Amino acid sequence: MAGSDRQPSATGVAAVLAPLVHRLLGNDPPVAVRAWDGSVLGQPDAATTLVLRSPDAIRRLMYAPGELGLARAYVAGDLDLDGDVFDFLAVRDVLAGRDEHLSVGLGPGGVLEAWRVARRLALIGRPPPPPAEEARLRGRLHSKARDAAAIAHHYDVDNDFYRLLLGDSLTYSCAYWSPSASNLEEAQAAKHELVCTKLGLRPGMRLLDVGCGWGGMVLHAARHHGVEAVGVTVSRRQRALAEKRVAEAGMADRVQIRFQDYRDVGDGPYDAIASIGMFEHVGTEGVEAYFTGLHAQLRHGGRLLNHAISRPPGPAAVDPRSFIGRYVFPDGALHEVGSVVTAMQEHGFEVRDVESLREHYARTLRVWVANLEAGWDQAVKLVGAPRARVWRLYLAASAVNFEHGRTSIHQVLAVKPHPDGRSEMPLHRPPGPA
Numbered sequence: 001m002a003g004s005d006r007q008p009s010a011t012g013v014a015a016v017l018a019p020l021v022h023r024l025l026g027n028d029p030p031v032a033v034r035a036w037d038g039s040v041l042g043q044p045d046a047a048t049t050l051v052l053r054s055p056d057a058i059r060r061l062m063y064a065p066g067e068l069g070l071a072r073a074y075v076a077g078d079l080d081l082d083g084d085v086f087d088f089l090a091v092r093d094v095l096a097g098r099d100e101h102l103s104v105g106l107g108p109g110g111v112l113e114a115w116r117v118a119r120r121l122a123l124i125g126r127p128p129p130p131p132a133e134e135a136r137l138r139g140r141l142h143s144k145a146r147d148a149a150a151i152a153h154h155y156d157v158d159n160d161f162y163r164l165l166l167g168d169s170l171t172y173s174c175a176y177w178s179p180s181a182s183n184l185e186e187a188q189a190a191k192h193e194l195v196c197t198k199l200g201l202r203p204g205m206r207l208l209d210v211g212c213g214w215g216g217m218v219l220h221a222a223r224h225h226g227v228e229a230v231g232v233t234v235s236r237r238q239r240a241l242a243e244k245r246v247a248e249a250g251m252a253d254r255v256q257i258r259f260q261d262y263r264d265v266g267d268g269p270y271d272a273i274a275s276i277g278m279f280e281h282v283g284t285e286g287v288e289a290y291f292t293g294l295h296a297q298l299r300h301g302g303r304l305l306n307h308a309i310s311r312p313p314g315p316a317a318v319d320p321r322s323f324i325g326r327y328v329f330p331d332g333a334l335h336e337v338g339s340v341v342t343a344m345q346e347h348g349f350e351v352r353d354v355e356s357l358r359e360h361y362a363r364t365l366r367v368w369v370a371n372l373e374a375g376w377d378q379a380v381k382l383v384g385a386p387r388a389r390v391w392r393l394y395l396a397a398s399a400v401n402f403e404h405g406r407t408s409i410h411q412v413l414a415v416k417p418h419p420d421g422r423s424e425m426p427l428h429r430p431p432g433p434a
Helices: 012-025 057-063 066-075 085-096 107-120 144-155 161-168 184-199 215-226 236-248 287-297 323-328 337-346 358-374 374-382 385-403
Strands: 032-034 051-052 079-082 205-210 227-231 255-261 270-276 298-310 348-354 407-416
Touching: 012 032, 012 107, 057 066, 057 107, 066 144, 066 323, 079 085, 079 205, 144 236, 161 236, 161 358, 161 374, 184 215, 184 270, 184 298, 184 358, 184 407, 205 215, 215 227, 215 236, 215 255, 215 270, 215 358, 227 236, 236 255, 270 287, 287 298, 287 337, 298 337, 323 385, 337 348, 337 407, 358 374, 358 385, 358 407, 374 385
Parallel strands: 032 051, 205 227, 205 270, 227 255, 270 298
Antiparallel strands: 051 079, 298 407, 348 407
16 A cells, blocks of 8 residues: 555545544554545555445544444445455454454543544534444343343354354364365364364264254264264254254254253263353353353263363453444353363363364364355345454454454363273374365
8 A cells, every 4th residue: 555645635524534433543554444434544546445434433432442343334325345254353353463362452642632523523512322233231240141141142153154154064163174164164074083082982882063053963973973962052052953954864853952051951971062152151250160160061981072262371251342342252262271281180080181173263264254255235134234243354364363263262171080090092183084
């Protein structure tokens, strides 16, 4: 982009916004900014343009001066993007100063500048209400009722939307891009096979899948390893479609899908337990109950595989004032993998293997973003423009975070040893899917 000395002079609303934009993005902004009156700050032919469609974009920044205000403006459509969503995220990095946790904030000077702009444009008044898509949970943190509401906020969306996003595998977790996986469906099947291999599944075993989603893991395990599988979820829409998929596969005699909180499972012992993409919802307060409960449901010599997003050392709980905390994973938490290993061993497990799939998740997310972009019009019909915007921003931001190492994902395999110390583990790690 041309330097600021060669940029055309801004006029209209853009001229008033210039001091705020320059404070946030520097004198040579990486994108152009177009205001609601059509005036432009920066190069008119810029590859990416931030579009302020409404004065409410400024009002939202005034009253929530940081990531939450930006998110509200984008979800509501007051702030839009003409260009690639990943270019938008480059602007986010500038706003965040590229800090470790991307806690975007205007700072005292930026807040003051935003209010100066608002006064000049006669925008002072009541703040716009948050978009309806913003989660507002009630009740005791991580009670069963509140956890069910948090899950419903994220997962009880139209199943056809998830199929558009995730493809026919309907698997909403990191794929495993084995050398032979040429597309998303094959990579998700490879992930399920990797989990089955680590768990040592054999015909006749009982498998518990905690947070079973639309049933992909239990169907794979029953079909390819002959297990009897139970999947539990607290999403009613997931359960309905998972049961339908089980029936269509002719596996109702081997696979059971329950609408059940994992804390209420009491029909163990199971030979193996898989938890894929569910631990993020447990929170910091629920770790003890989670591992204690799973330990109680596992036989001696049985294995647990905990597949979860992790983060660098620091606070585990998702900031409730962040975009992720309000729109994506309310009450969620991302744990540092070392603390997960410690917690598992403190609750009676012996950790035997830890594997990072960080690059695999970055690639998976890029495919999901491409699916969403390709089916954008249909996605908007299914869930509405605001929710589609939430997903577009969330998936793209997550891809960037995994690529840059700001977040990771680990599979932690543990065993419940026999009282005499026997583990029933093989001496060598079995190879993963080819």
